Amino acid sequence: MLKWLGGSKVDHPMADIRQAREIIADLPANDASKALDEIIYWLESLNRTEGFELDRRFENIDLLDAAAKNHQRKLAQDYLAMPRQQKFRENKLWSGVFGFWKQLGGAYLTCISQYEGGASRAHSIRKILPVIVARGLRALTLQLKWTLLRYGLAAPRIWSELARLYQAAEAGGFADHVIAIYPGTHGQSSARQEFLKAMMLSASSTDGLTPVGQEIAERAVAHFSGSFQLEKNAVAGCHYYFDLAAARPPSRLIKSAEPEATLRYFGAGAGLAQLKQLLAVVTETGGIPQDVNLGGAYGKEVVIGVLSHLVQYWADHPPARGAQRRKIATRITVVPGLSEIFQTLDPANGNALDFSQDRPAESWIVENVSDGGYGAIIPAAQSDWVKVGALIGAQTETSIYWEVGLIRRVASDEYQQRRVGIQILSKAAIPIRLVHPATVSSPDREPEPAILLSTAPDSAGEVGVLMRVGIYNPRDSLEMIVHNKSYLLMPSKMVEGGEDFDWAKFKVMQRAG
Secondary structure, eight states: OOSEETTTEEOSGGGSHHHHHHHHHTSOSSOHHHHHHHHHHHHHHHHHOOOOOHHHHHHHHHHHHHHHHHHHHHHHHHHHHOTTOOHHHHHHHHHHHHHHHHHHHHHHHHHHHHHHTTOTTGGGGGGGHHHHHHHHHHHHHHHHHHHHHTTOOOOHHHHHHHHHHHHHHHHHTOTTOOEESSSSTTOEEOHHHHHHHHHHHHHTOGGGSOHHHHHHHHHHHHHHGGGOEEESSOOTTOOEEEETTSSSOOEEOOSOOOOOTTEEEEEOTTHHHHHHHHHHHHHHHSOOOTTOOOSSOOOHHHHHHHHHHHHHHHSSSOOOOSSOOEEEEEEEEEEEHHHHHHHHTOGGGTTOOOGGGOOOOEEEEEEEEETTEEEEEEOTTSOTTOOTTOEEEEEETTOSSOEEEEEEEEEEOTTSOEEEEEEEEESSOEEEEEEOGGGTTOTTOOOEEEEEOOSSOOTTSEEEEEEOTTOOOTTOOEEEEETTEEEEEEEEEEEEEOSSOEEEEEEEEEOOO
Protein backbone atom coordinates (compact mmCIF):
# COMPACT_ATOMS: atom_id res chain seq x y z
CA MET A 1 0.00 0.00 0.00
CA LEU A 2 2.85 2.37 0.79
CA LYS A 3 4.47 2.47 -2.62
CA TRP A 4 4.26 4.06 -6.05
CA LEU A 5 2.25 2.59 -8.89
CA GLY A 6 3.05 3.76 -12.38
CA GLY A 7 5.49 6.33 -10.95
CA SER A 8 2.94 9.13 -10.66
CA LYS A 9 -0.04 7.97 -8.60
CA VAL A 10 0.00 7.36 -4.85
CA ASP A 11 -1.29 3.92 -3.96
CA HIS A 12 -3.23 4.97 -0.89
CA PRO A 13 -6.97 4.98 -0.11
CA MET A 14 -6.88 8.65 0.87
CA ALA A 15 -5.27 9.70 -2.40
CA ASP A 16 -8.82 10.12 -3.70
CA ILE A 17 -10.67 12.90 -1.87
CA ARG A 18 -14.06 11.19 -2.19
CA GLN A 19 -12.71 7.98 -0.70
CA ALA A 20 -10.96 9.95 2.04
CA ARG A 21 -14.27 11.52 3.03
CA GLU A 22 -15.94 8.12 3.00
CA ILE A 23 -13.26 6.85 5.40
CA ILE A 24 -14.05 9.73 7.75
CA ALA A 25 -17.80 9.14 7.41
CA ASP A 26 -17.38 5.44 8.28
CA LEU A 27 -15.59 6.10 11.59
CA PRO A 28 -17.50 4.63 14.58
CA ALA A 29 -19.74 7.40 15.90
CA ASN A 30 -20.36 5.92 19.36
CA ASP A 31 -17.01 4.31 20.16
CA ALA A 32 -14.45 7.04 20.80
CA SER A 33 -11.62 4.61 21.50
CA LYS A 34 -12.10 2.63 18.30
CA ALA A 35 -12.62 5.78 16.23
CA LEU A 36 -9.41 7.35 17.54
CA ASP A 37 -7.50 4.11 16.91
CA GLU A 38 -8.61 4.23 13.28
CA ILE A 39 -7.66 7.89 12.94
CA ILE A 40 -4.21 7.12 14.39
CA TYR A 41 -3.87 4.30 11.85
CA TRP A 42 -4.65 6.61 8.93
CA LEU A 43 -2.35 9.36 10.22
CA GLU A 44 0.49 6.90 10.61
CA SER A 45 -0.22 5.55 7.14
CA LEU A 46 -0.10 9.06 5.67
CA ASN A 47 3.14 9.82 7.52
CA ARG A 48 4.79 6.74 6.00
CA THR A 49 3.54 7.28 2.46
CA GLU A 50 5.59 9.32 0.03
CA GLY A 51 4.34 10.90 -3.14
CA PHE A 52 1.37 12.93 -1.91
CA GLU A 53 1.11 16.40 -3.35
CA LEU A 54 1.54 18.77 -0.45
CA ASP A 55 -1.91 20.33 -0.65
CA ARG A 56 -3.51 16.86 -0.88
CA ARG A 57 -1.53 15.65 2.13
CA PHE A 58 -2.63 18.65 4.19
CA GLU A 59 -6.25 18.19 3.16
CA ASN A 60 -6.21 14.60 4.45
CA ILE A 61 -4.54 15.60 7.71
CA ASP A 62 -7.08 18.37 8.19
CA LEU A 63 -9.95 15.90 7.70
CA LEU A 64 -8.51 13.48 10.26
CA ASP A 65 -7.66 16.28 12.69
CA ALA A 66 -11.24 17.57 12.63
CA ALA A 67 -12.72 14.06 12.86
CA ALA A 68 -10.69 13.29 16.00
CA LYS A 69 -11.75 16.36 17.98
CA ASN A 70 -14.72 14.95 19.89
CA HIS A 71 -13.25 11.45 20.22
CA GLN A 72 -9.96 12.52 21.80
CA ARG A 73 -11.83 14.93 24.07
CA LYS A 74 -14.09 12.09 25.27
CA LEU A 75 -11.13 9.83 26.04
CA ALA A 76 -9.32 12.66 27.83
CA GLN A 77 -12.38 13.27 30.01
CA ASP A 78 -12.65 9.54 30.77
CA TYR A 79 -8.96 9.45 31.74
CA LEU A 80 -9.28 12.28 34.26
CA ALA A 81 -12.65 11.08 35.61
CA MET A 82 -11.41 7.59 36.54
CA PRO A 83 -8.64 8.07 39.12
CA ARG A 84 -8.82 4.48 40.38
CA GLN A 85 -9.09 2.74 37.00
CA GLN A 86 -7.32 -0.52 36.26
CA LYS A 87 -3.85 -0.24 34.77
CA PHE A 88 -4.96 -1.80 31.46
CA ARG A 89 -7.77 0.74 31.10
CA GLU A 90 -5.53 3.64 32.12
CA ASN A 91 -2.87 2.59 29.64
CA LYS A 92 -5.36 2.21 26.79
CA LEU A 93 -6.84 5.66 27.36
CA TRP A 94 -3.43 7.31 27.73
CA SER A 95 -1.92 5.53 24.73
CA GLY A 96 -4.88 6.45 22.55
CA VAL A 97 -4.78 10.18 23.28
CA PHE A 98 -1.00 10.49 23.36
CA GLY A 99 -0.69 8.37 20.20
CA PHE A 100 -3.09 10.67 18.38
CA TRP A 101 -1.19 13.84 19.26
CA LYS A 102 2.12 12.17 18.36
CA GLN A 103 0.93 11.08 14.91
CA LEU A 104 -0.84 14.40 14.29
CA GLY A 105 2.29 16.35 15.19
CA GLY A 106 4.33 14.08 12.94
CA ALA A 107 1.89 14.68 10.09
CA TYR A 108 2.24 18.46 10.29
CA LEU A 109 6.02 18.12 10.57
CA THR A 110 5.99 16.02 7.40
CA CYS A 111 4.21 18.89 5.64
CA ILE A 112 6.92 21.29 6.79
CA SER A 113 9.68 18.95 5.63
CA GLN A 114 8.00 18.56 2.26
CA TYR A 115 7.60 22.33 1.94
CA GLU A 116 11.19 23.08 2.94
CA GLY A 117 12.38 20.40 0.53
CA GLY A 118 10.80 22.24 -2.38
CA ALA A 119 8.17 19.59 -3.06
CA SER A 120 5.90 19.83 -6.07
CA ARG A 121 3.03 22.29 -5.52
CA ALA A 122 4.69 23.59 -2.33
CA HIS A 123 3.53 27.07 -3.34
CA SER A 124 -0.07 25.90 -2.94
CA ILE A 125 0.18 25.87 0.86
CA ARG A 126 2.35 28.95 1.34
CA LYS A 127 -0.62 30.93 2.66
CA ILE A 128 -1.56 28.25 5.19
CA LEU A 129 2.00 27.54 6.34
CA PRO A 130 1.40 29.54 9.58
CA VAL A 131 -1.60 27.30 10.29
CA ILE A 132 0.44 24.13 9.77
CA VAL A 133 3.26 25.35 12.01
CA ALA A 134 0.90 26.50 14.79
CA ARG A 135 -1.06 23.24 14.70
CA GLY A 136 2.18 21.27 14.87
CA LEU A 137 3.28 23.28 17.88
CA ARG A 138 -0.06 22.68 19.60
CA ALA A 139 0.16 18.93 18.96
CA LEU A 140 3.63 18.89 20.51
CA THR A 141 2.42 20.84 23.55
CA LEU A 142 -0.32 18.29 24.07
CA GLN A 143 2.23 15.48 23.81
CA LEU A 144 4.12 17.26 26.57
CA LYS A 145 0.93 17.59 28.62
CA TRP A 146 0.11 13.88 28.35
CA THR A 147 3.67 12.94 29.25
CA LEU A 148 3.46 15.11 32.36
CA LEU A 149 0.08 13.59 33.32
CA ARG A 150 2.01 10.38 33.93
CA TYR A 151 4.80 12.30 35.69
CA GLY A 152 7.08 11.24 32.88
CA LEU A 153 10.16 12.77 31.30
CA ALA A 154 9.43 14.38 27.93
CA ALA A 155 11.34 12.77 25.07
CA PRO A 156 14.16 14.93 23.63
CA ARG A 157 12.32 14.66 20.29
CA ILE A 158 9.53 16.88 21.64
CA TRP A 159 11.94 19.71 22.48
CA SER A 160 13.82 19.48 19.18
CA GLU A 161 10.58 19.45 17.17
CA LEU A 162 9.22 22.43 19.09
CA ALA A 163 12.46 24.27 18.29
CA ARG A 164 12.33 23.29 14.65
CA LEU A 165 8.75 24.48 14.15
CA TYR A 166 9.29 27.76 15.97
CA GLN A 167 12.44 28.45 13.96
CA ALA A 168 10.41 27.85 10.80
CA ALA A 169 7.91 30.46 12.02
CA GLU A 170 10.66 33.00 12.73
CA ALA A 171 12.35 32.33 9.41
CA GLY A 172 9.04 32.71 7.60
CA GLY A 173 8.34 36.03 9.33
CA PHE A 174 4.95 34.93 10.69
CA ALA A 175 5.73 33.91 14.28
CA ASP A 176 3.67 36.78 15.72
CA HIS A 177 0.79 36.64 13.22
CA VAL A 178 -2.49 35.90 14.99
CA ILE A 179 -4.52 33.60 12.75
CA ALA A 180 -7.43 31.16 12.90
CA ILE A 181 -5.52 27.92 13.28
CA TYR A 182 -8.78 26.07 14.03
CA PRO A 183 -12.41 27.07 13.61
CA GLY A 184 -14.30 27.97 16.79
CA THR A 185 -13.97 30.09 19.91
CA HIS A 186 -10.44 29.09 20.91
CA GLY A 187 -9.01 28.79 17.41
CA GLN A 188 -7.28 32.19 17.25
CA SER A 189 -3.57 31.94 18.02
CA SER A 190 -0.07 32.37 16.63
CA ALA A 191 3.08 30.28 16.38
CA ARG A 192 4.62 32.39 19.14
CA GLN A 193 1.62 31.81 21.41
CA GLU A 194 1.59 28.05 20.78
CA PHE A 195 5.33 27.85 21.42
CA LEU A 196 4.92 29.74 24.70
CA LYS A 197 2.21 27.33 25.85
CA ALA A 198 4.75 24.51 25.80
CA MET A 199 7.43 26.63 27.45
CA MET A 200 5.23 27.89 30.29
CA LEU A 201 3.64 24.49 30.87
CA SER A 202 7.12 23.05 31.35
CA ALA A 203 8.03 25.93 33.67
CA SER A 204 4.93 25.46 35.84
CA SER A 205 6.32 22.56 37.87
CA THR A 206 3.29 20.33 37.28
CA ASP A 207 5.04 17.41 38.99
CA GLY A 208 3.59 18.87 42.18
CA LEU A 209 -0.02 18.69 40.94
CA THR A 210 -2.55 15.89 40.69
CA PRO A 211 -3.64 14.86 37.15
CA VAL A 212 -6.79 16.99 37.50
CA GLY A 213 -4.64 19.85 38.77
CA GLN A 214 -2.40 19.44 35.73
CA GLU A 215 -5.43 19.67 33.46
CA ILE A 216 -6.48 22.94 35.11
CA ALA A 217 -2.90 24.25 34.88
CA GLU A 218 -2.63 23.44 31.16
CA ARG A 219 -5.93 25.22 30.48
CA ALA A 220 -4.80 28.23 32.52
CA VAL A 221 -1.53 28.35 30.55
CA ALA A 222 -3.52 28.30 27.31
CA HIS A 223 -5.87 31.04 28.56
CA PHE A 224 -3.07 33.46 29.48
CA SER A 225 -0.68 32.51 26.66
CA GLY A 226 -1.43 35.67 24.70
CA SER A 227 0.08 37.72 27.53
CA PHE A 228 3.29 35.72 27.99
CA GLN A 229 6.63 37.30 27.14
CA LEU A 230 9.22 35.93 24.70
CA GLU A 231 12.50 37.70 23.89
CA LYS A 232 15.82 37.07 22.18
CA ASN A 233 17.66 38.75 25.05
CA ALA A 234 17.50 38.32 28.82
CA VAL A 235 15.23 41.15 29.98
CA ALA A 236 13.17 41.85 33.07
CA GLY A 237 10.27 39.44 33.43
CA CYS A 238 11.89 36.60 31.46
CA HIS A 239 12.94 34.17 34.16
CA TYR A 240 13.34 31.11 31.94
CA TYR A 241 15.23 30.31 28.76
CA PHE A 242 15.14 27.67 26.02
CA ASP A 243 17.92 26.72 23.63
CA LEU A 244 16.59 26.11 20.14
CA ALA A 245 19.75 24.16 19.35
CA ALA A 246 19.48 21.73 22.28
CA ALA A 247 16.98 18.90 22.66
CA ARG A 248 16.25 19.59 26.31
CA PRO A 249 13.58 21.36 28.37
CA PRO A 250 13.70 25.05 29.31
CA SER A 251 15.52 26.09 32.46
CA ARG A 252 15.11 28.73 35.12
CA LEU A 253 17.47 31.66 34.54
CA ILE A 254 19.57 31.70 37.71
CA LYS A 255 22.09 34.28 36.54
CA SER A 256 22.79 36.24 33.40
CA ALA A 257 23.62 33.95 30.49
CA GLU A 258 25.99 34.69 27.65
CA PRO A 259 24.00 35.94 24.64
CA GLU A 260 23.58 33.25 22.01
CA ALA A 261 21.56 33.38 18.81
CA THR A 262 19.73 30.15 19.65
CA LEU A 263 18.54 31.18 23.12
CA ARG A 264 14.98 32.41 23.69
CA TYR A 265 14.02 33.96 27.02
CA PHE A 266 10.47 33.84 28.31
CA GLY A 267 8.23 34.45 31.28
CA ALA A 268 4.63 35.03 32.31
CA GLY A 269 4.76 38.73 31.45
CA ALA A 270 1.39 40.43 31.95
CA GLY A 271 -0.10 36.97 32.39
CA LEU A 272 1.08 36.88 36.00
CA ALA A 273 -1.01 39.91 37.03
CA GLN A 274 -3.99 38.49 35.12
CA LEU A 275 -3.54 35.14 36.87
CA LYS A 276 -3.49 36.84 40.27
CA GLN A 277 -6.66 38.71 39.36
CA LEU A 278 -8.38 35.45 38.40
CA LEU A 279 -7.24 33.89 41.68
CA ALA A 280 -8.75 36.82 43.61
CA VAL A 281 -12.08 36.46 41.78
CA VAL A 282 -12.28 32.72 42.42
CA THR A 283 -11.30 33.18 46.07
CA GLU A 284 -13.92 35.87 46.61
CA THR A 285 -16.82 34.47 44.58
CA GLY A 286 -16.08 30.78 44.21
CA GLY A 287 -16.96 31.03 40.52
CA ILE A 288 -15.00 30.97 37.27
CA PRO A 289 -15.58 33.89 34.85
CA GLN A 290 -17.42 32.84 31.69
CA ASP A 291 -14.52 33.75 29.44
CA VAL A 292 -12.15 31.38 31.29
CA ASN A 293 -12.20 27.75 30.16
CA LEU A 294 -10.50 25.44 32.66
CA GLY A 295 -11.74 22.28 30.99
CA GLY A 296 -14.54 21.37 33.38
CA ALA A 297 -16.40 22.13 36.59
CA TYR A 298 -14.11 21.88 39.61
CA GLY A 299 -14.45 22.65 43.29
CA LYS A 300 -13.39 26.08 44.49
CA GLU A 301 -10.56 24.78 46.65
CA VAL A 302 -9.12 22.67 43.82
CA VAL A 303 -9.01 25.65 41.45
CA ILE A 304 -7.58 27.96 44.11
CA GLY A 305 -4.87 25.43 44.88
CA VAL A 306 -3.78 25.15 41.24
CA LEU A 307 -3.90 28.89 40.55
CA SER A 308 -1.89 29.57 43.73
CA HIS A 309 0.67 26.99 42.58
CA LEU A 310 0.99 28.74 39.20
CA VAL A 311 1.37 32.16 40.85
CA GLN A 312 4.37 30.79 42.75
CA TYR A 313 6.13 29.34 39.71
CA TRP A 314 5.36 32.21 37.34
CA ALA A 315 6.70 34.76 39.83
CA ASP A 316 10.11 36.44 39.79
CA HIS A 317 11.51 33.99 42.34
CA PRO A 318 10.60 30.31 42.68
CA PRO A 319 9.22 29.12 46.03
CA ALA A 320 11.92 28.36 48.55
CA ARG A 321 12.21 24.91 50.07
CA GLY A 322 10.47 24.85 53.44
CA ALA A 323 13.04 22.71 55.23
CA GLN A 324 16.66 21.86 54.65
CA ARG A 325 17.18 18.41 53.15
CA ARG A 326 19.98 16.12 54.25
CA LYS A 327 21.48 13.42 52.04
CA ILE A 328 20.86 9.92 53.29
CA ALA A 329 20.78 6.38 51.90
CA THR A 330 18.23 4.05 53.46
CA ARG A 331 15.05 2.17 52.66
CA ILE A 332 11.45 2.53 53.72
CA THR A 333 8.64 0.02 53.47
CA VAL A 334 5.55 1.58 51.92
CA VAL A 335 1.90 0.54 51.75
CA PRO A 336 -0.57 2.42 49.53
CA GLY A 337 -3.86 4.00 50.49
CA LEU A 338 -6.02 4.29 53.57
CA SER A 339 -7.44 0.75 53.52
CA GLU A 340 -3.99 -0.83 53.45
CA ILE A 341 -2.79 1.48 56.21
CA PHE A 342 -5.80 0.46 58.32
CA GLN A 343 -4.93 -3.21 57.85
CA THR A 344 -1.27 -2.58 58.58
CA LEU A 345 -2.06 -0.73 61.81
CA ASP A 346 -4.02 -3.64 63.28
CA PRO A 347 -4.59 -2.71 66.94
CA ALA A 348 -4.46 -6.37 67.96
CA ASN A 349 -0.92 -6.66 66.61
CA GLY A 350 0.44 -3.30 67.69
CA ASN A 351 2.28 -1.85 64.70
CA ALA A 352 3.35 -5.13 63.13
CA LEU A 353 3.03 -5.57 59.39
CA ASP A 354 1.40 -8.84 58.33
CA PHE A 355 3.15 -10.17 55.23
CA SER A 356 1.16 -13.43 55.25
CA GLN A 357 -1.70 -11.94 53.24
CA ASP A 358 0.47 -10.83 50.30
CA ARG A 359 -0.02 -7.20 51.19
CA PRO A 360 1.14 -4.72 48.53
CA ALA A 361 4.12 -3.48 50.55
CA GLU A 362 6.96 -1.96 48.52
CA SER A 363 10.56 -1.05 49.29
CA TRP A 364 11.61 2.47 48.31
CA ILE A 365 15.05 4.05 48.49
CA VAL A 366 15.24 7.25 50.53
CA GLU A 367 17.88 9.63 49.18
CA ASN A 368 17.25 12.68 51.37
CA VAL A 369 15.35 13.59 54.50
CA SER A 370 14.10 16.79 56.13
CA ASP A 371 12.03 17.64 59.17
CA GLY A 372 8.93 17.50 56.99
CA GLY A 373 9.48 14.34 54.96
CA TYR A 374 11.54 12.35 52.49
CA GLY A 375 12.77 12.33 48.94
CA ALA A 376 12.65 8.77 47.61
CA ILE A 377 13.34 6.76 44.46
CA ILE A 378 10.80 4.22 43.21
CA PRO A 379 11.87 1.35 40.94
CA ALA A 380 10.37 1.73 37.48
CA ALA A 381 8.53 -1.61 37.52
CA GLN A 382 6.59 -0.84 40.69
CA SER A 383 3.94 1.50 42.00
CA ASP A 384 1.50 2.17 39.17
CA TRP A 385 -0.72 3.81 41.79
CA VAL A 386 1.78 6.55 42.66
CA LYS A 387 0.66 10.12 41.98
CA VAL A 388 0.48 13.47 43.70
CA GLY A 389 -1.99 13.42 46.59
CA ALA A 390 -1.73 9.66 47.24
CA LEU A 391 -1.73 8.61 50.90
CA ILE A 392 0.93 6.16 52.10
CA GLY A 393 2.01 4.33 55.22
CA ALA A 394 5.79 4.19 55.67
CA GLN A 395 8.15 2.47 58.04
CA THR A 396 11.89 3.12 58.15
CA GLU A 397 14.43 0.38 58.69
CA THR A 398 15.22 1.61 62.19
CA SER A 399 11.72 2.33 63.53
CA ILE A 400 9.03 0.07 64.99
CA TYR A 401 6.38 2.72 64.28
CA TRP A 402 4.49 3.43 61.11
CA GLU A 403 4.36 6.93 59.69
CA VAL A 404 1.65 8.36 57.49
CA GLY A 405 2.47 10.64 54.57
CA LEU A 406 1.24 12.24 51.38
CA ILE A 407 3.03 12.20 48.04
CA ARG A 408 3.51 15.84 47.10
CA ARG A 409 5.73 15.60 44.03
CA VAL A 410 6.42 12.99 41.35
CA ALA A 411 9.05 13.26 38.62
CA SER A 412 10.88 10.88 36.29
CA ASP A 413 14.56 10.90 35.44
CA GLU A 414 16.59 9.77 32.43
CA TYR A 415 16.99 6.31 33.99
CA GLN A 416 13.21 5.75 33.98
CA GLN A 417 13.14 5.99 37.75
CA ARG A 418 10.50 8.02 39.50
CA ARG A 419 11.46 10.37 42.28
CA VAL A 420 8.85 11.39 44.82
CA GLY A 421 8.61 13.99 47.54
CA ILE A 422 6.76 12.76 50.62
CA GLN A 423 5.24 14.97 53.32
CA ILE A 424 5.04 13.12 56.63
CA LEU A 425 1.80 13.86 58.50
CA SER A 426 2.63 11.83 61.58
CA LYS A 427 5.76 10.10 62.84
CA ALA A 428 3.63 7.61 64.77
CA ALA A 429 0.23 6.76 63.33
CA ILE A 430 -2.24 5.62 66.02
CA PRO A 431 -5.17 3.39 65.06
CA ILE A 432 -8.49 4.52 66.52
CA ARG A 433 -12.24 3.95 66.08
CA LEU A 434 -14.82 6.64 65.32
CA VAL A 435 -18.60 6.58 65.83
CA HIS A 436 -21.31 9.20 66.01
CA PRO A 437 -22.20 9.74 69.69
CA ALA A 438 -25.86 8.95 69.14
CA THR A 439 -24.97 5.51 67.82
CA VAL A 440 -22.26 4.44 70.27
CA SER A 441 -24.51 1.83 71.86
CA SER A 442 -26.27 0.83 68.65
CA PRO A 443 -25.59 -2.84 67.85
CA ASP A 444 -26.23 -2.46 64.11
CA ARG A 445 -23.41 -0.01 63.44
CA GLU A 446 -19.71 -0.88 63.56
CA PRO A 447 -17.23 1.79 64.61
CA GLU A 448 -15.21 3.13 61.67
CA PRO A 449 -11.42 2.71 61.68
CA ALA A 450 -9.40 5.94 61.56
CA ILE A 451 -5.89 7.20 62.27
CA LEU A 452 -4.90 9.69 64.94
CA LEU A 453 -2.00 11.82 63.76
CA SER A 454 -0.70 13.07 67.11
CA THR A 455 -0.19 11.75 70.62
CA ALA A 456 -1.42 14.98 72.22
CA PRO A 457 -3.45 18.04 71.19
CA ASP A 458 -1.54 20.98 69.72
CA SER A 459 -1.42 24.51 71.15
CA ALA A 460 -4.97 25.10 69.88
CA GLY A 461 -6.23 21.98 71.63
CA GLU A 462 -6.71 20.18 68.32
CA VAL A 463 -5.70 16.81 66.88
CA GLY A 464 -5.52 15.64 63.28
CA VAL A 465 -7.46 12.57 62.15
CA LEU A 466 -7.43 10.59 58.90
CA MET A 467 -10.71 8.87 58.06
CA ARG A 468 -12.67 7.49 55.17
CA VAL A 469 -14.36 9.96 52.84
CA GLY A 470 -17.84 10.95 54.04
CA ILE A 471 -17.41 10.56 57.79
CA TYR A 472 -16.40 14.17 58.53
CA ASN A 473 -19.22 16.67 58.89
CA PRO A 474 -18.51 20.20 60.19
CA ARG A 475 -21.78 20.12 62.18
CA ASP A 476 -21.41 16.74 63.91
CA SER A 477 -19.17 15.67 66.76
CA LEU A 478 -17.60 12.21 66.78
CA GLU A 479 -16.70 9.73 69.46
CA MET A 480 -13.07 8.58 69.37
CA ILE A 481 -12.08 5.30 70.99
CA VAL A 482 -8.35 4.88 71.54
CA HIS A 483 -6.65 2.47 73.96
CA ASN A 484 -10.10 1.61 75.40
CA LYS A 485 -10.72 5.22 76.33
CA SER A 486 -13.45 7.40 74.88
CA TYR A 487 -13.04 11.04 73.80
CA LEU A 488 -15.41 13.51 72.23
CA LEU A 489 -14.15 15.17 69.05
CA MET A 490 -15.64 18.53 68.07
CA PRO A 491 -15.09 19.33 64.35
CA SER A 492 -12.76 22.24 63.70
CA LYS A 493 -11.87 22.19 59.99
CA MET A 494 -11.18 19.98 56.99
CA VAL A 495 -7.48 20.15 56.19
CA GLU A 496 -7.42 18.15 52.96
CA GLY A 497 -9.43 15.56 51.09
CA GLY A 498 -8.10 12.84 48.79
CA GLU A 499 -9.48 10.01 46.71
CA ASP A 500 -9.88 7.65 49.63
CA PHE A 501 -9.44 9.83 52.72
CA ASP A 502 -10.36 12.99 54.58
CA TRP A 503 -7.85 14.72 56.84
CA ALA A 504 -9.55 16.89 59.45
CA LYS A 505 -8.82 18.73 62.68
CA PHE A 506 -10.89 18.33 65.85
CA LYS A 507 -11.05 19.84 69.31
CA VAL A 508 -10.63 16.98 71.74
CA MET A 509 -11.97 16.41 75.26
CA GLN A 510 -12.11 13.34 77.46
CA ARG A 511 -15.63 12.14 78.14
CA ALA A 512 -16.84 11.82 81.67
CA GLY A 513 -17.07 8.30 83.02
